[in-house]
Amino acid sequence: MSHLVEENLKTVRQQMELACQVSGRKIEDVKLLLATKTVPLEKLQMAIQSGETLFGENKAQELRGKFPLMQQYTRVEWHFIGHLQTNKVKDVVKYVTLIHSVDRLKLGQALHHQLVKENKSMDILVQINTSYEESKFGAPPESALELVEQLSQFETLNVKGLMTIGKLNATNDETRHCFRLLKSIQTQIREKKFPRVQMEILSMGMSGDFKVAIEEGATIIRVGTSVFGQRYLPDSYYWNENARQDD
Numbered sequence: 001m002s003h004l005v006e007e008n009l010k011t012v013r014q015q016m017e018l019a020c021q022v023s024g025r026k027i028e029d030v031k032l033l034l035a036t037k038t039v040p041l042e043k044l045q046m047a048i049q050s051g052e053t054l055f056g057e058n059k060a061q062e063l064r065g066k067f068p069l070m071q072q073y074t075r076v077e078w079h080f081i082g083h084l085q086t087n088k089v090k091d092v093v094k095y096v097t098l099i100h101s102v103d104r105l106k107l108g109q110a111l112h113h114q115l116v117k118e119n120k121s122m123d124i125l126v127q128i129n130t131s132y133e134e135s136k137f138g139a140p141p142e143s144a145l146e147l148v149e150q151l152s153q154f155e156t157l158n159v160k161g162l163m164t165i166g167k168l169n170a171t172n173d174e175t176r177h178c179f180r181l182l183k184s185i186q187t188q189i190r191e192k193k194f195p196r197v198q199m200e201i202l203s204m205g206m207s208g209d210f211k212v213a214i215e216e217g218a219t220i221i222r223v224g225t226s227v228f229g230q231r232y233l234p235d236s237y238y239w240n241e242n243a244r245q246d247d
């Protein structure tokens with residue numbers, strides 16, 4: 001079992017290198033984030049032993065559960081990649097260095113409010129629903145510019161880039177379209193030169209489509225299944241409409 005995580009990581013790393021070669025990119029410019037929802041701690045420790053340092057959680061509760069043990073590894077960094085309910089903001093800002101999933105003004109306000117209290121700031125990405133699928137979160141592409149501008153006015157929030165989930169079970173062309181759309185929104189936002197807004201991070205690509213994402217400019221890919229194996233909970237548990245309850 002221990003060898004499996006290690007072997008899977010080796011394969012993913014090789015595929016990343018290949019995708020970089022194909023698209024003339026440098027491997028240092030693409031970070032591998034391991035998506036750890038439902039993954040038991042032993043497997044995370046195996047990944048750490050293989051040299052991995054960047055992990056992403058979808059739920060505040062799971063993050064809270066895993067954090068104490070992970071804290072002993074000083075180089076380990078956590079990002080939040082799931083749908084964030086405003087009432088969970090307090091937990092999440094305690095543990096993570098980047099939130100990938102800010103997709104509405106109300107969440108920005110809640111984050112700002114908490115960060116002011118704690119006298120802290122937080123790096124964020126704005127999540128865009130590039131596939132227009134109902135089942136997924138993210139701001140509609142049409143409102144991306146406005147949302148980024150609004151979020152940039154909270155001085156505790158540093159907008160660092162954009163995140164998307166590509167269309168699932170789709171052809172390469174369809175997912176490529178999602179990633180190109182995200183890239184083009186990044187370009188449009190850069191042209192606006194909003195004060196304090198940086199746009200260097202593009203978080204896109206998962207197990208099924210990270211090669212395409214790298215070809216289209218991803219700077220962080222988020223991989224779970226390819227490294228840790230199939231999850232026992234369906235993604236709808238993390239992504240479905242019920243999670244929207246608070247807004």
Ligand SMILES: *Cc1c(COP(=O)(O)O)cnc(C)c1O
Pocket residue numbers: 035037058081082165205206207208222223224225226238
């Ligand atoms: C689960 C998840 C991933 C990883 O998905 P895999 O298909 O298992 O690689 C990436 N991003 C988000 C937001 C996720 O919830």
